[in-house]
Amino acid sequence: MFLRIETTKAKKLIGFSTTTSLAEDKTATIWKQLMPRLKEIHNAVSADLFSLQVYDFKTLQEFTPFTEFTKYALVEVKDFDRVPEGFKTFELPEGDYAVFLHKGTHADFVKTSQYIFGEWIPENGYTVDDRPHFEVLGDLYKNDHPESQEEVWIPIKR
Template identity: 60%
Template sequence: MTPKTVTIGPKKLIGFSVEMSLLENKTQTIWQLFMPRLKEIKNAVSADLFSLQIYPENYFTHFTPDTIFTKWAAVEVKNFENCPEGFEKLEISGGTYAVFLHKGNTEMFAKTAQYIYSDWLPKSGFKLDNQPHFEVLGDNYLGHENPESEEEIWIPIK
């Protein structure tokens, strides 16, 4: 699994966030809140959905399954004008990312993540940058249980 390296500019996202840990995974909860209201967003850049994580600076060096991070369910927007009531705004500054194409269900995702952080990253010559990590759920995303589902995994690097 070889990633492509992409440098992106700033992005504006709106959606919902929640603090969680891997032990208290609230991913399904945040998406159940977001998806019914998606149609309220009128200025989306595309139909792509963002599953985004903001980790504390020492998250990966002092990792435990109960370490808290912030999880987002969001969509990229052109601007923050006409943001529907109750939605949160997030601006990410951009940067360089290693982009992996993941195919498979949630169980396979865990194996892909294990490969990225335990195998690819230490051998890559890159270090993690302190930027949001995210997955882009595009046209080929078929749901978290579908073994044919595809998503892009964006890992910030320097």
């Protein structure tokens, strides 16, 4: 599951967001907004898509299925010079991330999360940093398919 530690440069992203929770998941609504409008983005860095979460760091330790957070469906762009109407901009700050490979369906993600937060982070001397968490959905991503693969990026610090 663990792939590498990587320091990201700041990224410019555009897309859509919603406030949601695990119990009342509204993720599909923002992907339904983004996917039909991908052709409007003329300065994308790549074909990769970003599923990004911003948590209230103060409540992260007490996270429950009902804890609200902001969820984004995004595309990385070269600049914000040509943002299509209705899209939101998001600047991902640079920082250190532990990168993991998740294979499988959305339901299988619980096992990946338990490994990351219950084993890998505490056993390797890191803590979760107060920055966005995200997944990179590349060529091997197949929405909720057992053979789907995505990279999971967790912000870390010593």
